[in-house]
Amino acid sequence: MSEVKALSGKAIAVMGDDIDTDRIIPARYLRCVTFDGLGEHAFADDRIQSNGEHPFDNPDRQGASILVTNNNFGCGSSREHAPQALSKWGIKAVIGQSFAEIFFGNCVAIGVPCVIASPEEVKQLQALIDENPQTEITVDLSNMEVTSENFSIPVQMNEGSRQMFLNGTWDNCGQLVNNAESVKVTATKLPYVNWQTA
Amino acid sequence: MSKGTLFDKVWDLHTVGTLPSGQTQLFIGLHLIHEVTSPQAFAMLRERNLKVLFADRTVATVDHIVPTENQARPFADALAEEMMQALEKNTQDYGIRFYNVGSGNQGIVHVIAPEQGLTQPGMTIACGDSHTSTHGAFGAIAFGIGTSQVRDVLASQTLALAKLKVRKIEINGELPHGVFAKDVILHIIRQLGVKGGVGYAYEFAGTTFEAMNMEERMTVCNMSIEGGARCGYINPDETTFNYLKDRDFAPQGEAWDKAVSWWSSIHSDTDAEYDDVVKFDAADIEPTVTWGITPGQGLGISETVPVAENLAESDRAIAQEAYKYMQLTPGQPIKGTKIDVCFIGSCTNGRISDLREAAKVAQGHHVASGVKAFVVPGSERVKQAAEAEGLNKIFEQAGFEWREPGCSMCLAMNPDKLEGDQMSASSSNRNFKGRQGSSTGRTLLMSPAMVVAAAVKGQVSDVRELF
Numbered sequence: 001m002s003e004v005k006a007l008s009g010k011a012i013a014v015m016g017d018d019i020d021t022d023r024i025i026p027a028r029y030l031r032c033v034t035f036d037g038l039g040e041h042a043f044a045d046d047r048i049q050s051n052g053e054h055p056f057d058n059p060d061r062q063g064a065s066i067l068v069t070n071n072n073f074g075c076g077s078s079r080e081h082a083p084q085a086l087s088k089w090g091i092k093a094v095i096g097q098s099f100a101e102i103f104f105g106n107c108v109a110i111g112v113p114c115v116i117a118s119p120e121e122v123k124q125l126q127a128l129i130d131e132n133p134q135t136e137i138t139v140d141l142s143n144m145e146v147t148s149e150n151f152s153i154p155v156q157m158n159e160g161s162r163q164m165f166l167n168g169t170w171d172n173c174g175q176l177v178n179n180a181e182s183v184k185v186t187a188t189k190l191p192y193v194n195w196q197t198a
Numbered sequence: 199m200s201k202g203t204l205f206d207k208v209w210d211l212h213t214v215g216t217l218p219s220g221q222t223q224l225f226i227g228l229h230l231i232h233e234v235t236s237p238q239a240f241a242m243l244r245e246r247n248l249k250v251l252f253a254d255r256t257v258a259t260v261d262h263i264v265p266t267e268n269q270a271r272p273f274a275d276a277l278a279e280e281m282m283q284a285l286e287k288n289t290q291d292y293g294i295r296f297y298n299v300g301s302g303n304q305g306i307v308h309v310i311a312p313e314q315g316l317t318q319p320g321m322t323i324a325c326g327d328s329h330t331s332t333h334g335a336f337g338a339i340a341f342g343i344g345t346s347q348v349r350d351v352l353a354s355q356t357l358a359l360a361k362l363k364v365r366k367i368e369i370n371g372e373l374p375h376g377v378f379a380k381d382v383i384l385h386i387i388r389q390l391g392v393k394g395g396v397g398y399a400y401e402f403a404g405t406t407f408e409a410m411n412m413e414e415r416m417t418v419c420n421m422s423i424e425g426g427a428r429c430g431y432i433n434p435d436e437t438t439f440n441y442l443k444d445r446d447f448a449p450q451g452e453a454w455d456k457a458v459s460w461w462s463s464i465h466s467d468t469d470a471e472y473d474d475v476v477k478f479d480a481a482d483i484e485p486t487v488t489w490g491i492t493p494g495q496g497l498g499i500s501e502t503v504p505v506a507e508n509l510a511e512s513d514r515a516i517a518q519e520a521y522k523y524m525q526l527t528p529g530q531p532i533k534g535t536k537i538d539v540c541f542i543g544s545c546t547n548g549r550i551s552d553l554r555e556a557a558k559v560a561q562g563h564h565v566a567s568g569v570k571a572f573v574v575p576g577s578e579r580v581k582q583a584a585e586a587e588g589l590n591k592i593f594e595q596a597g598f599e600w601r602e603p604g605c606s607m608c609l610a611m612n613p614d615k616l617e618g619d620q621m622s623a624s625s626s627n628r629n630f631k632g633r634q635g636s637s638t639g640r641t642l643l644m645s646p647a648m649v650v651a652a653a654v655k656g657q658v659s660d661v662r663e664l665f
Contacts, residue, residue: 080344
C-alpha cells in the first residue's frame with residue numbers, strides 16, 4: 001500500500017454547506033455490485049439542476065484532482081459510493097472547512113485525505129482557483145499545508161489519520177486481521193458472546 | 199474526557215488494543231449487512247483471499263432495493279436483481295444467516311435486528327448504513343460504516359476507530375398531546391444543528407426518554423446521525439429488558455438473569471462525567487415539521503418559515519438554498535403547505551407502534567383527492583402483526599395503499615419515487631435534495647401521525663386538530 005505524503009493537481013471548488021452524500025451520488029446509482037463507473041455520476045442531480053453550470057461539467061475543471069468544499073461536507077448516508085464516485089472522477093484529496101465523520105473515515109479507507117482549513121482561508125483558496133483554473137495546488141501532509149505558487153495556508157487533520165497516510169497504512173485491514181488471536185481473546189471476555197450467537 | 203458513561207464502559211470492554219495510528223481496534227458484537235453496501239466488501243475479501251472470522255456474528259437481510267408491490271423474482275429491475283443474487287451467493291458462500299424476502303423475517307435491517315432480539319444492551323453494533331445508530335436505543339454502541347469497513351468487520355470482526363466524546367442530552371417532562379418521539383429528535387436536531395454532533399456520541403437521558411417505549415427510543419436514536427452524531431444511545435432499563443424477554447435471540451433461563459445483571463451494570467454511573475451536557479424541556483416541543491433541505495431546518499407546526507436575516511449567519515446560505523429548492527417563501531406558515539405524496543414507513547417510523555398511531559388518526563377519515571398515500575411496514579413481522587390487528591384495513595379504507603416491507607421511498611432505490619417537484623409528507627429521516635427519487639422532489643419530515651393529518655387534509659396540518 002502506498003504512502004500518501006503530498007498530492008498535487010488542478011483544483012475544483014464545489015460551494016455550499018451540508019452537501020450530503022445523496023447529492024454526491026444519488027441513491028439510484030447505488031444499484032450496482034462494484035464501484036466501477038460511479039465517477040460519471042458524481043453530483044448527478046446537482047448537475048442536472050444546474051444545466052451544465054456545475055463545476056464538474058466545467059471544461060476548465062476537467063482533470064482536476066483537488067476538491068475544495070465548505071462545511072459538513074459528506075453528511076448523511078454512510079455510502080462509501082460517495083468518496084468512490086469522487087475518486088473515480090479523479091479527486092485525490094479534499095480540502096474543506098469541516099467534514100462529516102463517516103465520510104471522512106470512508107475517505108481514509110480508500111486513501112483520499114481530507115484536510116481542514118479555516119473559513120477565511122478556504123475562501124481565499126476558492127478565489128485563487130476561480131481566477132486561475134490551471135493553477136496547480138499541493139496538499140502537503142508532511143508539513144500540513146496547502147500550497148500553490150505564492151500561496152500557502154495551514155491545514156489540519158487528526159494525527160492518527162495523518163500518520164496512516166504518511167506511513168502508507170491507511171488501508172489497515174491487514175493490521176486488523178493480523179491481530180485475530182487478540183480479537184478472539186477479547187470476544188471470550190464478552191458475556192453475550194457466550195449466550196448469544198446469531 | 200467522558201468517564202463512567204455507558205459509552206466508556208462498552209468501549210473499554212470491546213477494546214482489543216491500540217493500533218500504531220493511535221486508533222482503537224474495537225470488537226464488533228453484531229454486524230448487520232444488506233444488499234447495497236456489502237457486495238464490494240465481499241469482492242475485496244475474495245481479492246485478498248480473506249475469510250470471515252466470525253460468520254455467526256453477521257446477519258444479512260435485503261431492504262433497500264426490494265419492490266413494495268410486485269416482489270416476484272427475478273425483480274423487474276435487472277440491477278436490483280443482480281444485487282439480490284450477489285447477497286444470496288455471498289451469504290451462502292460464507293455461511294452467513296440471511297433473512298430473504300418471504301422468510302417471514304425480512305425487513306429493514308434496523309427493524310429486524312431489534313424485533314428478533316439480536317440487538318442487546320452493551321453490544322457494539324456496526325452496519326454499512328448510517329441509521330445503525332437506531333440500535334443505541336437498547337444501550338448498545340451502534341454506528342454506520344462504509345464498505346471498506348464492512349470488509350474489515352467481515353475479515354477481523356473489528357474496526358479501527360478513534361473514541362468519540364459523549365454529550366448528554368437531557369429532556370424531562372411529559373410530552374404534550376400529539377407530540378411524538380419523532381418531534382423530539384427533530385427538535386433536538388433543530389436546536390443543536392446538523393453538524394452539532396460531529397465527534398460525539400449522544401446519550402439521551404431524562405424522564406421523557408425513560409417514559410418512552412423501545413420503538414419510540416429507536417426513533418430518537420435513529421436520527422442521531424442527522425444531528426451529526428455517529429451514534430446515540432439510551433441507558434437500558436426495565437422497559438428494555440421487558441422488550442427483549444423471550445425474543446428469538448434473547449438469552450433464556452439462567453442466562454437471562456445473568457444478562458439482566460450485566461446489562462444493568464453497564465448503565466452510565468450516577469456520577470459519570472460527560473464532555474458536554476445540554477437540557478431541553480418536553481413541554482416546549484410542538485409537533486415538528488422540516489421546511490428545508492436538511493433535517494435541522496425544522497419548525498413547530500404553528501411557526502412560519504424563517505426569514506434568513508433572523509437566522510444565525512452560518513445558517514443563512516443554506517436557508518436561501520432551501521427557499522429556492524422547496525419553493526417556499528420566508529415568513530409563510532408551514533401549516534397549509536400543499537402535499538402531493540404521503541409516505542409512512544422507514545427505519546425511523548416503520549414499526550408496529552408507528553402504524554398504530556398512524557391508524558388511530560386515519561380511522562374515520564379519508565385521504566384528500568389528488569394525494570397519493572402509502573404505508574410500507576418496516577418488516578414482514580410488522581406487516582403480519584399489523585394485519586392481525588386489522589390496521590391494513592383501516593389504512594385501506596382511509597385511502598392509503600398497503601405495501602410489502604422495505605426501505606421504499608425513504609431513499610427511493612426501488613420503484614417508489616417522487617415525480618418532478620412533488621411535495622412529500624414523509625415519516626422518514628432525510629429531506630435532502632433529490633432524496634426521494636426525483637432531482638426536484640421535495641420532502642417534509644414529520645411524525646407518522648402528522649403524515650396522516652397531511653394526507654387527510656391534502657396539506658401540512660396540525661394532527662391535534664384531527665384526534
